[in-house]
Amino acid sequence: MKFNQQEAEILECILRWRRDVRYFRTDAIDESVIDELQAAMDLAPSVGNAHPWRVFRVDSPEMRAAVRANFNRCNAAAAADYSGQRQADYLRLKLAGLDAAPLQLTVFTVTDTQKGHGLGRRSMAETLHDSTAMAIHGLWLAARVRNLGLGMVSILDPDAMERLFDVPEGWQFSAYLCLGYPEFEDDTPLLHRVGWQENHAYPWERL
Amino acid sequence: MKFNQQEAEILECILRWRRDVRYFRTDAIDESVIDELQAAMDLAPSVGNAHPWRVFRVDSPEMRAAVRANFNRCNAAAAADYSGQRQADYLRLKLAGLDAAPLQLTVFTVTDTQKGHGLGRRSMAETLHDSTAMAIHGLWLAARVRNLGLGMVSILDPDAMERLFDVPEGWQFSAYLCLGYPEFEDDTPLLHRVGWQENHAYPWERL
Numbered sequence: 001m002k003f004n005q006q007e008a009e010i011l012e013c014i015l016r017w018r019r020d021v022r023y024f025r026t027d028a029i030d031e032s033v034i035d036e037l038q039a040a041m042d043l044a045p046s047v048g049n050a051h052p053w054r055v056f057r058v059d060s061p062e063m064r065a066a067v068r069a070n071f072n073r074c075n076a077a078a079a080a081d082y083s084g085q086r087q088a089d090y091l092r093l094k095l096a097g098l099d100a101a102p103l104q105l106t107v108f109t110v111t112d113t114q115k116g117h118g119l120g121r122r123s124m125a126e127t128l129h130d131s132t133a134m135a136i137h138g139l140w141l142a143a144r145v146r147n148l149g150l151g152m153v154s155i156l157d158p159d160a161m162e163r164l165f166d167v168p169e170g171w172q173f174s175a176y177l178c179l180g181y182p183e184f185e186d187d188t189p190l191l192h193r194v195g196w197q198e199n200h201a202y203p204w205e206r207l
Numbered sequence: 208m209k210f211n212q213q214e215a216e217i218l219e220c221i222l223r224w225r226r227d228v229r230y231f232r233t234d235a236i237d238e239s240v241i242d243e244l245q246a247a248m249d250l251a252p253s254v255g256n257a258h259p260w261r262v263f264r265v266d267s268p269e270m271r272a273a274v275r276a277n278f279n280r281c282n283a284a285a286a287a288d289y290s291g292q293r294q295a296d297y298l299r300l301k302l303a304g305l306d307a308a309p310l311q312l313t314v315f316t317v318t319d320t321q322k323g324h325g326l327g328r329r330s331m332a333e334t335l336h337d338s339t340a341m342a343i344h345g346l347w348l349a350a351r352v353r354n355l356g357l358g359m360v361s362i363l364d365p366d367a368m369e370r371l372f373d374v375p376e377g378w379q380f381s382a383y384l385c386l387g388y389p390e391f392e393d394d395t396p397l398l399h400r401v402g403w404q405e406n407h408a409y410p411w412e413r414l
Contacts, residue, residue: 001224001392003352007217008243011352014218015250015345017208034411036215042408043222045347047361049396049404057413078329086324095327105411116404117293120302122285124361129333130382133340138222140252140341141348145210145218154254154331165414175337185208189256197256197323201249204241204312206264207372 014145016187021149024100024180033146034103037179040142044135047127048116053135053174056165058104066164067106067156067176068098074155089196096153101178106161107132112170132174139177149182221352223394228356231307231387240353241310244386247349251342254334255323260342260381263372265311273371274313274363274383275305281362296403303360308385313368314339319377339381346384356389 038055046052058064075095082090098104109132111125121127136152143150158173167173191197245262253259265271282302289297305311316339318332328334343359350357365380374380398404 001220001394002354003221007221008349008352010214010217011221011348012243012247012250013208014210014214015247015349018250018252020252036219038408038411040219040222043219043225045225045227045344045359049398049406051407051409054409055411057411059413063414074330078325081325081329090326093326115407116398118285118288119297119300119398119403120361122288122362123281123364126333126336127361127382129336130340130343133337134344134347136337137252137341137344141218142215142222145215147209152252154327154334155329157330187208191256191323191326196326199256200258200322201245202258202261204245204262204264206266207270 014141017185018140018144019149019186019189021151021182022094022097022190023183024097024102024149024178025183026100026102027181028102029148029180036146037139037142041135041139044131044138046131046135047121048119050113050116050128050131052110052113052128053132054108054110054171056106058106063164064098064104070156070160071096071098071153074157078155093194093196095155097151097178097180098153101151101180103179105177105179106165107136107174107177108167108171109174110171129174136175136177143179147181148179151178153178221348224392225347225351226356226393226396228358228389229301229304229397230390231304231309231356231385232390233307233309234388235309236355236387243353244346244349248342248346251338251345253338253342254328255326257320257323257335257338259317259320259335260339261315261317261378263313265313270371271305271311277363277367277371278303278305278360281364285362300401300403302362304358304385304387305360308358308387310386312384312386313372314343314381314384315374315378316381317378336381343382343384350386354388355386358385360385
């Protein structure tokens with residue numbers, strides 16, 4: 001499989017127009033598209049080919065309400081850490097699309113999996129979490145190229161998420177994902193756009 | 208920016224033909240391509256727009272030799288954990304392209320960065336590591352669409368890597384990356400191909 005310059009430019013465009021979306025329309029995503037998203041996520045790399053991510057679709061209003069309550073508690077605690085203008089700025093930010101996103105996923109990482117027979121993680125157990133993060137990133141891009149937005153919510157108490165979803169011992173909460181058609185598009189991160197944290201990058205120093 | 212079905216299929220093809228590469232040709236990568244890879248990596252999402260990854264290009268033969276020695280120690284220790292047929296199978300695997308890859312990068316995560324002003328990581332500090340993992344995944348795809356291979360090496364002692372590269376307090380080793388043109392291509396993970404760990408996936412249970 002040889003890729004060409006045009007295909008490289010398409011990938012660059014997908015990467016550039018991927019955003020962390022918090023403003024969603026409520027119209028549903030076709031089930032066939034959701035199947036494609038799952039298949040794309042499953043193409044992610046994983047340490048030892050262990051595939052440690054586990055995903056639940058959260059449809060129940062009660063579960064969604066419990067996640068929102070968890071978010072509200074954590075977000076209030078985070079806001080209380082700031083003061084003055086920064087606190088006011090923080091409180092103006094909309095940091096999750098939990099209110100509207102039609103598809104909501106909760107993602108866990110199995111830290112005691114036998115899959116992969118431990119390969120690649122003996123000295124760096126955290127590579128299992130890295131695998132899950134990469135799978136989320138693959139899902140993110142697959143959503144974007146289908147003109148869907150994804151928002152990754154981490155303002156949550158992970159222990160409470162593990163209790164809420166009653167996961168087995170050894171499963172650790174990784175992220176809660178909101179997906180749906182975005183209310184608007186942008187090639188610039190919202191936190192840069194609103195002045196919270198500007199974009200920056202660091203050169204690759206040569207040694 | 209609206210993407211179409213053909214662009215979705217191109218992304219699917221890039222995801223499907225991405226591999227963890229350990230067999231590299233030694234011909235150099237053009238500097239202009241390396242610049243494109245860096246730019247693509249910098250489009251990755253990061254918690255609070257904090258951009259916590261730091262990358263060094265490892266050119267010096269002495270540094271490369273020290274990394275190989277670290278890998279050899281960790282790989283021998285990993286092999287010693289297995290016995291019988293599985294140990295023999297493990298010892299037959301080539302798990303890194305450190306011997307040949309023309310471009311080698313070492314990646315760290317800044318865990319005490321002020322960038323992002325703590326947003327999104329108060330209850331989940333590990334999201335900084337997730338950001339670095341996603342940036343590596345973006346680099347991986349950007350390499351693949353340029354017909355380059357990338358191999359992520361985690362069979363390393365992270366403390367020794369932090370000492371070797373003399374990084375500031377608060378920087379944690381994330382991964383060592385080998386890049387170059389691959390000796391062969393495949394749409395199937397090597398660990399599945401050789402029978403170490405077959406591919407598998409889990410459905411998204413609905414709650």
